[in-house]
Amino acid sequence: MKRNLFTILLILAVLTSSGQHLVKGKVIDENSRPVVSASIVLQQKSDKSIMQTTITDSTGLFLINAKQALQRELIISAIGFESTSIDLPDALNQDTALLIRLTNEGKQLKQVSIYSKAPLIERKTDRILFNVENSLSAIGGDGVDALNKAPGVRVNDDGINIVGKNSVKIMVNDRLVQLSGIDLINYVKSIPSTNIKRIEIITNPSARYEADGNSGLINIVLKKNLTQGFNGLINTGAVISSRYLLGLTGVFNYNLDKLHISSNLTGVYSESLSNATAEFSTPKSLWERQSTSLMKWKGMRGDVRVDYDLSEKTTVGVKYVQGVRNYKVDLDENGRFYTQPGRRLDSTLLNIGNDKLEYTLRNVEIYLDHKIDTSGKKIEFASNYFRYGTEDDNRFQSSSYNDKHELLNSYKPVGLSENEHIDIFTNKLDLKLPYKFADLELGAKLSNIKSKNSLMYEKTANVSVLNNNVFDYSENTQSLYASADKEIGKWNVKLGLRIETTQTIGNSSVQTESAKNNYFQLFPTFYLQHILNENNNLSFTYGRRINRPDYSLLNPARLYSAVNVYEEGNPYLKPSFSNNFELNYNYKDWLSTSVYSNFVSNGFSLLDFFDAQNNIQSQVIRNYANTVTVGLSETITFNKVSWWENNNQFNIYLNRSKSNGAIAEGTLKQLSGYVSTNNTFTLNTKKTLMANATFWYQFPEVYNRLISEAYYAADLSFRAMVMDRKLTLAVNISDVFKTSQQKYKGTVNGVNQFSTRYNDNRKARITILYRFGNSKGNKAVRNTDESETNRVKQGI
Structure with missing residues (x-):
């Protein structure tokens, strides 16, 4: 096994030494001053799928890998400036340098509130995305309530299944959770739906994911917080049926x-x-x-x-x-x-x-x-x-x-x-x-x-x-x-x-x-x-x-x-x-x-x-x-x-x-x-x-x-x-x-x-x-997924 890991690291060293064609750029304002922390997004024009993101540094510079793709574009945006886009050629045979000038919106913004939202259900090549944060019926519940609203997902005492298919496994932020039956239900119930950003139904996962689960994986993606300072939420409520449930959740960041x-x-x-x-x-x-x-x-x-x-x-x-x-x-x-x-x-x-x-x-x-x-x-x-x-x-x-x-x-x-x-x-x-x-x-x-x-x-x-x-x-x-x-x-x-x-x-x-x-x-x-x-x-x-x-x-x-x-x-x-x-x-x-x-x-x-x-x-x-x-x-x-x-x-x-x-x-x-x-x-x-x-x-x-x-x-x-x-x-x-x-x-x-x-x-x-x-965002906060590993049959 040590020899296999050594081989991987050796391959990594060889590959990282290879050259590749990059897009280098500098973002400036109307007075030729650098724009700091401007957002740079490389995406496909056809489906707006994001291929890569970065931000400008203290001198307004950025560097991004122009991977091969048709109909690519760069989206450049910054607070206080009008956004702009640049179409990239279908083929880049050498490194490319860009100078991008953003136009001031003409007034100083004291606060920006964004209420746009993704569709409730999105279809990707290998998965269906159910954006729980946009689902009314999942608000205030737990993970089982959210899963029950995901398209084609059925939950019962015997576990979680996809309609028309066999057993699936559950992941939380790409980490496999090994459980079944009532233990699976109890674990998912412990996750407040307020903490869930989306549910990904992956019927044919790539090799990167665990091979366990006959019909694929269901990935529960938790929200991540990119806001400077102290913030959080308190969520309380009651469920009334023939009996009742009382719950209280606190999230602090x-x-x-x-x-x-x-x-x-x-x-x-x-x-x-x-x-x-x-x-x-x-x-x-x-x-x-x-x-x-x-x-x-x-x-x-x-x-x-x-x-x-x-x-x-x-x-x-x-x-x-x-x-x-x-x-x-x-x-x-x-x-x-x-x-x-x-x-x-x-x-x-x-x-x-x-x-x-x-x-x-x-x-x-x-x-x-x-x-x-x-x-x-x-x-x-x-x-x-x-x-x-x-x-x-x-x-x-x-x-x-x-x-x-x-x-x-x-x-x-x-x-x-x-x-x-x-x-x-x-x-x-x-x-x-x-x-x-x-x-x-x-x-x-x-x-x-x-x-x-x-x-x-x-x-x-x-x-x-x-x-x-x-x-x-x-x-x-x-x-x-x-x-x-x-x-x-x-x-x-x-x-x-x-x-x-x-x-x-x-x-x-x-x-x-x-x-x-x-x-x-x-x-x-x-x-x-x-x-x-x-x-x-x-x-x-x-x-x-x-x-x-x-x-x-x-x-x-x-x-x-x-x-x-x-x-x-x-x-x-x-x-x-x-x-x-x-x-x-x-x-x-x-x-x-x-x-x-x-x-x-x-x-x-x-x-x-x-x-x-x-x-x-x-x-x-x-x-x-x-x-x-x-x-x-x-x-x-x-x-x-x-x-x-x-x-x-x-x-x-x-x-x-x-x-x-x-x-x-x-x-x-x-x-x-x-x-x-x-x-x-x-x-x-x-x-x-x-x-x-x-x-x-x-x-x-x-x-x-x-x-x-x-x-x-x-x-x-x-x-x-x-x-x-x-x-x-x-x-x-x-x-x-x-x-x-x-x-x-x-x-x-x-x-x-x-x-x-x-x-x-x-x-x-x-x-x-x-x-x-605090509700003031900071673009400099790292943008990596929050991950959790729970490889166990559990009932919490």
Whole structure:
């Protein structure tokens, strides 16, 4: 590995010594005096996409790399001057010098207020951008609320998915977060939507990104603060449903010359109610279950980040995160077991339980960003340590009765503790090297993961559920990647390759042999874009990806929620692999068409099984199928009316899942679709009063080996900004008609299944947000992304 890193650094040294053609310039005013801190932007004229930015120094000089591209232009702007633009030749064969004279606007500006905004939804070559800061319905909520509004993203208790596709992974500021299921939901909930700038839906990530996630990545980009002095915001509010939620968030920033400090503290108290039903039937038996769960939880999460500019080119920083959440879940469940035919009641089951959980995390990250030169060459290094733990105290009591309600069996209260501790170390190096012949990206990453999961039942528990186990798991991954981006006339080509080698080993106290899995994999990526003209462009993308199982899914112990209901992990679970293809067509800024396909091999999931002979229900994780998904997606944006912004999405897709023998059923096919419309209305000329109406409809689709019935929801929101926009009041109503209940049906191993679930989705949110502190911007503040590394399955 050291030899590989040395090779990368050697390549860097060779490349940085190469010559390239630059645009040198000086910006002066009408009196020939230098203009300091003028903004220089190199962009493509066709789509206004920014290629590079810089600012002038104390003498008015700037230097920028004139990378090959058609229809380029320089935009030069400065406070107090009229902006200007300069068209650049399509080919530069030598360094070019420019003298740019800006015209004074004729009056001194005391303050500049800019209220322009990007479109709510933007389509790029490899991703869809959802600008959360412009979404009314996401204001005052959390990260899950924001994700639910992103086009084509669906959130439920099992995780976060893209409509028509398989599993995705979550990133925060380009840093992968390794989590799943309810832990994923809990983590995203800890991020206030106020802190989110945009959500990027990347269906075919480049080689620079992690290869994990069959259908790509969702990148949550947090806001960064470029304002000198002290400023921040206080965000508080309440959510009312059948229960309630109270929350308070404080964000504080301090920037002084080379020192940049930011912090975030969030506290939440919540109660929520959920209802679920399940039905399992065979020709000889029928089992019905109904359950109600009341969840009460409270938590706090804080972080602090300190950056220091060692020079204009080099910044070092450290970030620390600490969080804790406590849950208490009360479960009330009853079941009825019938014999068929005749539907005669055989027995009933009553199950009462309570669960106390505590999640804790601690994260420390140190990083260094260094700009090699003014042409855009850059090196980034980050080292991260993450410590995560769960303490779970679960108790339940079950009783069964015959058809005359006479006691058959009564089980004493069963107590079990499930504790998990994960330590993750990562080191990551990224190089950005723009050259005339191509833009290069190189990088390497090392990760070391250790997980310990223990499941212990009390000695007084019934012998049938004794299943004590300690499971130790380690995973080491070494990664290298390289990509090259080249513009040739109206064509843009990008090739990438990521190499990953992984070693895993799992040891269980109930098994004599270790579960080992070592594999070496290549993950190529390819992008091809053709600009037909100023209004039309085509692009094609391809990427191969991997989906690794979460650590807790590998523990072979049985986790009981009732005497005859349990979940079981699989230490021999293998990762699944996917090949993703996508063809896109974009017309201006309002129409985007995408044809895509997704091929997944060795897919795994948690499947429901029912043993009618012994009346036992189990959920077992297995590699069970290969799937193919083919779809068509349309995105239409209408913004020709000043007071109305309208975004619509239509998606139709066919899913085909073929069993590999792990279950009895063969091939399952389902044609499905999804439609949505998001409408924002400006109610006054100052744009301080706004309203939003959103509607989405999900047609029946495949969920594991089951098919969901159609479900839909309508949301309404209103926002008012007062006190020179420092105070924002917002009201949001989600799932107005209570129609987002999910229902599933299907057949697994000859057992017909039907289930429903509703998690209190209809709710009203009232939010108050107040911004305070200095509002005077400073262009000299560094403009690097704020990054956070959270490579762990977590519940904070």
